[in-house]
Amino acid sequence: MPNIKFGPAGIGFIKEIEKTFERYSKNKINACEIPFTYSVYIKNKKDAVKIKKAAKKFGIRLSIHAPYWINLNSEDKEKIKASEKRILDSCKIGHWLGARKIVFHSGFYGKDSKEKTCQNIKNKLLELQKEIKKNKWNLELAPETMGKINVFGSVEEISRLVKETGCGFCIDFAHILARDKKVDFEKLKKLFPQKKWHCHFSGIEYNEKGEKHHKKTEEKYWKWLFKNLPKNKKIIIINESPSPVEDSVLGLKIYNNKSA
Numbered sequence: 001m002p003n004i005k006f007g008p009a010g011i012g013f014i015k016e017i018e019k020t021f022e023r024y025s026k027n028k029i030n031a032c033e034i035p036f037t038y039s040v041y042i043k044n045k046k047d048a049v050k051i052k053k054a055a056k057k058f059g060i061r062l063s064i065h066a067p068y069w070i071n072l073n074s075e076d077k078e079k080i081k082a083s084e085k086r087i088l089d090s091c092k093i094g095h096w097l098g099a100r101k102i103v104f105h106s107g108f109y110g111k112d113s114k115e116k117t118c119q120n121i122k123n124k125l126l127e128l129q130k131e132i133k134k135n136k137w138n139l140e141l142a143p144e145t146m147g148k149i150n151v152f153g154s155v156e157e158i159s160r161l162v163k164e165t166g167c168g169f170c171i172d173f174a175h176i177l178a179r180d181k182k183v184d185f186e187k188l189k190k191l192f193p194q195k196k197w198h199c200h201f202s203g204i205e206y207n208e209k210g211e212k213h214h215k216k217t218e219e220k221y222w223k224w225l226f227k228n229l230p231k232n233k234k235i236i237i238i239n240e241s242p243s244p245v246e247d248s249v250l251g252l253k254i255y256n257n258k259s260a
């Protein structure tokens, strides 16, 4: 079995962070993604450092999910600027938190070709990386594989961004299933030969256009995932179902039974 860290999207209330992480750690949860999906809601350094310390104390690896409202391929320059700001705000707080990955949804296909979309997003990523370097933030941008067919982020497109910019990545297995109607693990291994994979997983409802919504991660999906994951990697699996803690604990239980 591969080496896997498990954890939910979500940290609960900031003032109860010690208690929450203690409970996570009792359940063997050792990763956690902070969802800035609706806003970068951690504003000050004091709160960020408090969370960082609690995470360290209980052995929990933190990552960030940047806000949903990002489109690095918008025709509207103001919207691109606002998108960049949301990513950089996430990075600034992420740095204080000691998070290493900033996961985000890159954008939508424009009127131009998919190729042009890829070029535009790549160029924006390179600019953002310069900004990260300038600020000496020790973290990586991680564009995510997306679940809707009209959204930029097929496995090929994300792999290409990684190759051309050296950025990180987030493999969302539920999204891939919704978009491609299957997950080709052999292809994934070739597209992402890196030793470490940052991943999302949950049950998912989908149709011909792709993702509809995330749902509970049933036992059979966990078993399917473990059967297919590459054995020789370090993998972080963030659960994004409506019950992410419960589902992570279920995943852990199945994983530990299998690797025992």
Ligand SMILES: [Zn+2]
Pocket: 065, 104, 105, 144
């Ligand atoms: Zn996402």
